[in-house]
Amino acid sequence: MAQRIEAKRRVRLNRERVLEAAVSLADQVGIGPLSMRRLAQELHVVPMALYKHVANKEELLDGMVETIVGEIDPAVPDTDWKNAVRLRVLSARRMLQRHQWARQVLETRTNQSPAVLGYMNSFIGMFLAGGFSADLAHHVMHAIGSRMWGFTQELFTTPADPAAEVPPEVRPEVREALFKEMAARYPNVVTLAMAAQHDDGSVVGHGCDDQFEFEFALDLLLDGFERLHQQRWSSQQARLDRVQDPRR
Template sequence: MGEAVAVSGRARLSKDRVLEAAVSLADELGIGELSMRRLAQELGVVPMALYKHVANKDELLDGMVDVVVKEIDPPADEPAWREVVRRRILSARSVLLRHQWARQVLETRTNKTPGVLAYMDSFIGIFLDRGFSADLTHHVMHAVGSRMWGFTQELFAEPADRAGEGAAEVDTALQLAMLQEMSRRYPNVLRIAMASSHDEGGVVGQGCDDQFEFEFALDLLLDGIERLHAEGWTSARG
């Protein structure tokens, strides 16, 4: 009977089902716990059944990226490029917050998947279709960088939480010593890092409002792009 169930499960298997299950599993357990064997168990099939749909772990990860990218809202059909870009980026950020593992996978993939290329093509089209030159758009894409995916490297990122009994007390003493050393050696860095109220849970820095910091920097960037576009900026020299 068990064999019949497994055969039935394999018969119903498809690439879409494999990828959707992998995304759900990564959401639940984290990308580090995802393996072909664990995924096969989740789907109720033998591991070899998966290889009919994905050749290896790398192809699985590529497919998972495309599943996630498809969740990003398409660009709105309106002439004002700035709001279209802003909403697209914030949609991408919302998607990556739902799939916490996706940033790491996006950063480590060496191949541009069809989903990634389609998103990039669409994103570039927002500028080109609204009167931006190819020259300015090229430099805009460099400036936007990973922000188009909804994330950016944070200046005041905290190290991963330490676990274990008494860790909080040890950390408090250690942090106090580090702050004292920082105040002596790098006073300006410390002053800026501590410029806002801090409590637990931030990614940008303990207590920093991640969303606020992301949107603040995004709006600064968009303001600069808007100014250059209005001035007819070109990278030509001389």
């Protein structure tokens, strides 16, 4: 009886099920512990059964990216380009928040799968449909960079609060002295740290509101893109202006 059940499980195994199981497993254990052997155990099959659907772990990771990219909402129809782009980016960010391992995998992919190329194509299409020239859209994509996937390289890779660097068991008077020393050496860093609103769940750094900082930068970029679009900006003219006035 057990053998018949196992046989049925193997018959139902396909690439989609393998990838969905891999995504689910990575959500639970992270990308590091994910292996073909562990995935096979999760699916109740022998490891060799997986190789009929994915050639190796790299192909598995490529397929997992395809799966999660499919979770990003499509472009909202009948809306202006600026709002369409903003909603799309924030949808991508929600996808990354569901799959904490995804950023690491996206950053290491060298193969542009059809799903990734399709997403990039539709993302560029939102600007072109909004009347952007191909020239401006090209530079826009460079500027927006990884934000199209919902993340960006953050300035504060360590806690933004200098006092947080001091071990809590240090006596209060010693902590105060160390903090004063840091304030004297790095006054601007301390000024920003003290001005920040705290968000304990932030992945940017203690003292920063992760979501707010992301949307703040995104909105700055979108406002800038809109201004250039309205000015009928072109890279050719911008380069010519720079030659004529090197101070630009």
